Amino acid sequence: MCVSYLGFVFLIWFPGVLHAQSAAEPCPAPVLNGGYLVPEQDTYPDKTAVTYACDKGLKPAVEGWWATSTCQNGRWSHEPQCIDENYCLPPTITNGKYTENRDDEGQTIDITCNEGYEVKDSLITATCINQAWSSLPVCERRNNACLEPPQIPDAVILGRYQEVFAANSRVRYGCKTGYATNAGNTKTVTCSSGQWKGVPTCHKFCVIDPDLFKGHNFELPAKEYILEGQKKSFPCIWEGYTAVFMCTDGRLSATRCCSRQESC
Known part of the structure; x- marks a missing residue:
């Protein structure tokens, strides 16, 4: 029983530690084919907003005939882009992503859902018709996927945060300094049939x-x-x-x- 405590991962918390933050980076001028920027300069300081419009026959890749993008620590809030005025605007796929296809027959996208999600009604493709997308696919949580692991006192999850985990995903809990799991529980938990199995408890030791x-x-x-x-x-x-x-x-x-x- 004692050996299990020796191998456990403990986290050390230092409430007074300050994390160093580097200065915000400027943004290089966007490459905008078929349009123009205002103001136009080589670099833009952090938090600078730039407005752009497109030449005849083109439009911004966001809603409106002109658009604004902001420099955010070296990156633009959206990369300024001009597209054909007959094209559909890039869609927002909640809990998923897409790949775009353009050919003589038109513009289509194929949807891929994030881990733990699946397309509703098996619809994975949408077509641009008259500048509007036909029935955009929807990504919904799989029945056997799990929501975020439960919060337990005096512990954290050792890994990045996410809202949904696919079936058979494994995450690890780490007790704070001075605490440990008891012999009957495990620090690693598994998503099974939509539920987390083996959630531990942290006790003082x-x-x-x-x-x-x-x-x-x-x-x-x-x-x-x-x-x-x-x-x-x-x-x-x-x-x-x-x-x-x-x-x-x-x-x-x-x-x-x-x-x-x-x-x-």
Whole structure:
């Protein structure tokens, strides 16, 4: 049981640490084919807005006959672009992405849903007709996918945040410093049939360090870890006598050496 605590990943929190932030980067001038920018310059400081319009027969790739984009730490809020005035504007596919196809027959897109999602009614393609998309596919959560893992006290998920996880996804919980899972739970949980299996609990724990008890009348063979409320017994130097350690509110207490007939 003790070995499982030694291998557990603990997170150290430093409330007062300040994270260094680099200065915001400027943006290079966008490459705009078939249009013009106002103002027009080689670089733009962070948070600078640029307005653009397109030549005859073209239009911005966003709604309106003119558009605005803003420099955000080295990137434009959308890359200024001019497209054929008869084309459909790039769609927004919630929980998915698309690839665009243009040929003599027109403009189409193929939809790919994000992990944990699937297209509704098996519709994966849309066609641009009269500057409007025909029945854009919808990505909906799979029945066997899981929502975000449950929040448990004194722990975090060791990985990036996301709202939906595909079936059989695995994530790890990490207890904060001074806490650990108990022997009956696991730090790794699995998405199964839409539910998270094996969600752990983090408890306070104590360390029994032999170096701190040298010269006492009980024998500690190696460093031990016990959870809040747990007890651990060790033999004393006298045969038939035992010392009992207990973890209470994160602090370790030890009894005197007691015989089997006594209550330690």
